[in-house]
Amino acid sequence: xNLIEELRWRGMIxxxxxxxxxxxxxxxxxxxxxFDPTAESLHIGSLVPILLLVHLQKAxxxxxxxxxxxxxxxxxxxxxSEERNLLSEDVLQxxxxxxxKQLAKFLQFDESKPNAAVMVNNYDWxxxxxxxxxxxxxxxxxxxxxMMAKDSVKKRIESENGISFTEFTYQLIQGYDFYWLxxxxxxxxxxxxxxxxxxxxxxxxxxxxxxGGEAFAFTCPLLKKADGGKFGKxxxxxxxxxxxxxxxxxxxxxxxxxxDDDAKKWIKIFTFLPKEAIETxxxxxxxxxxxxxxxxxxxxxxxxxxxxxxxxKQAIETTxxxxxxxxxxxxxxxxxxxxxxxxxxxxxxxxxxxxxxxDVISFLTETNIFPSRGEAKKMIQNGGISINRKKVEDASLVxxxxxxxxxxxxxxxxxxxxxxxxxxx
RNA sequence: GGGCAGAUGGCCGAGCGGUUAAAGGCGACAGACUGUAAAUCUGUUCUCUCACGAGUACGCAGGUUCGAACCCUGCUCUGCCCA
Numbered sequence: 162x163n164l165i166e167e168l169r170w171r172g173m174i175x176x177x178x179x180x181x182x183x184x185x186x187x188x189x190x191x192x193x194x195x196f197d198p199t200a201e202s203l204h205i206g207s208l209v210p211i212l213l214l215v216h217l218q219k220a221x222x223x224x225x226x227x228x229x230x231x232x233x234x235x236x237x238x239x240x241x242s243e244e245r246n247l248l249s250e251d252v253l254q255x256x257x258x259x260x261x262k263q264l265a266k267f268l269q270f271d272e273s274k275p276n277a278a279v280m281v282n283n284y285d286w287x288x289x290x291x292x293x294x295x296x297x298x299x300x301x302x303x304x305x306x307x308m309m310a311k312d313s314v315k316k317r318i319e320s321e322n323g324i325s326f327t328e329f330t331y332q333l334i335q336g337y338d339f340y341w342l343x344x345x346x347x348x349x350x351x352x353x354x355x356x357x358x359x360x361x362x363x364x365x366x367x368x369x370x371x372x373g374g375e376a377f378a379f380t381c382p383l384l385k386k387a388d389g390g391k392f393g394k395x396x397x398x399x400x401x402x403x404x405x406x407x408x409x410x411x412x413x414x415x416x417x418x419x420x421d422d423d424a425k426k427w428i429k430i431f432t433f434l435p436k437e438a439i440e441t442x443x444x445x446x447x448x449x450x451x452x453x454x455x456x457x458x459x460x461x462x463x464x465x466x467x468x469x470x471x472x473x474k475q476a477i478e479t480t481x482x483x484x485x486x487x488x489x490x491x492x493x494x495x496x497x498x499x500x501x502x503x504x505x506x507x508x509x510x511x512x513x514x515x516x517x518x519x520d521v522i523s524f525l526t527e528t529n530i531f532p533s534r535g536e537a538k539k540m541i542q543n544g545g546i547s548i549n550r551k552k553v554e555d556a557s558l559v560x561x562x563x564x565x566x567x568x569x570x571x572x573x574x575x576x577x578x579x580x581x582x583x584x585x586x
Numbered sequence: 587g588g589g590c591a592g593a594u595g596g597c598c599g600a601g602c603g604g605u606u607a608a609a610g611g612c613g614a615c616a617g618a619c620u621g622u623a624a625a626u627c628u629g630u631u632c633u634c635u636c637a638c639g640a641g642u643a644c645g646c647a648g649g650u651u652c653g654a655a656c657c658c659u660g661c662u663c664u665g666c667c668c669a
Contacts, residue, residue, distance in 0.1 A: 420624050
């Protein structure tokens with residue numbers, strides 16, 4: 162299978178410009194994807210573009226990861242119903258640094274290889290450019306009519322909030338990136354999420370008109386969950402690639418909780434398992450879905466890719482302790498089991514209060530598991546709180562020393578999946 | 587500069603003098619069911635409170651009224667149209 166065939170089979174191609182496949186077969190091709198520095202860390206939504214670059218590099222082509230230091234200052238109107246707030250420059254700087262660090266982990270930057278990955282930042286070529294230069298040299302090549310026809314712009318023009326000139330120019334700025342990379346790095350291909358199609362074609366158009374060159378592109382579908390929800394959000398919010406922001410355990414849990422239909426799609430996209438292996442897995446899963454073989458494999462592979470062996474090991478260990486034997490009493494967990502649970506929120510609590518006995522509600526608020534007594538009470542009434550795996554039925558329950566595991570721990574559950582280990586000292 | 591329309595809880599969106607902490611939907615959280623799924627059903631969803639209750643809230647500032655998200659005045663912002 163060639164690269165495009167492979168990606169097509171994996172469901173990673175949405176739109177593709179004619180000639181792209183031929184170009185990739187013809188020669189080693191340089192290709193780029195841009196990443197917006199909207200946050201300090203990338204999240205799993207950005208994993209798809211990263212994987213595109215990885216596949217590309219594996220196929221012998223040369224990947225360029227572009228960090229949008231300049232475009233991030235403008236704000237992409239794509240998919241946004243209203244004007245965004247601009248990020249301040251120091252926030253941008255911090256975000257760029259964080260993202261660069263992460264990208265470096267996934268691609269091969271070894272310069273002795275001809276297809277070593279390259280990191281670029283579009284701020285480098287925009288910072289010295291004057292407005293007049295830009296509108297004379299670049300703006301002149303693209304008509305406003307062309308720009309307005311783009312979906313992202315059209316929607317905003319029709320909406321009641323309108324679109325600022327700043328965001329309107331976004332596609333030109335991004336288009337210029339493609340042109341610049343074409344000119345300076347012979348980069349002929351741009352990839353991205355399908356929402357980027359409009360911006361990408363502007364760049365290709367610019368290369369055609371301004372340089373008389375030929376450019377190619379393809380996009381991958383934007384992921385949604387089977388229930389229509391946004392991909393990449395868990396109960397905890399965004400799922401980040403940074404272990405500090407989303408622990409390997411929570412990361413692993415995200416994939417483990419994928420719906421069946423999603424798991425079937427995602428395993429193709431997010432793992433490098435070969436076609437036959439995946440087909441076998443899907444078949445096995447259909448025979449016995451309750452085993453969740455697909456989810457387990459998916460979670461394992463992706464966690465390994467992002468967090469490495471050690472992160473995966475910890476994630477699985479914690480998962481097994483917390484979920485494998487749910488009917489087992491909490492007392493069966495050893496001290497090491499409790500201490501070793503990575504990703505579980507650990508809280509220290511005043512031992513004297515437990516010795517003299519404390520009501521659950523005060524306990525839950527003083528440990529900051531709940532911000533207010535009212536909320537804690539409501540959750541107990543809803544049956545959403547367990548302590549040491551026993552559901553708290555009565556809001557007036559008193560916690561005393563006899564509840565402690567190994568005389569110093571309390572395992573608190575908020576809902577089914579949120580665990581807190583309270584260490585009493 | 588002129589005219590018109592609009593600004594309601596995380597979002598959408600009703601309300602148009604008292605019964606409105608504000609219908610309905612979405613989202614979110616929890617429970618039951620299950621496979622730590624999906625679908626479904628149930629509960630919760632301004633803040634504080636065990637509770638009774640209290641405090642804030644319908645763009646901002648004033649005013650009319652026993653009483654205003656709803657009426658009046660001024661201001662701010664947004665969209666549309668005209669110059």
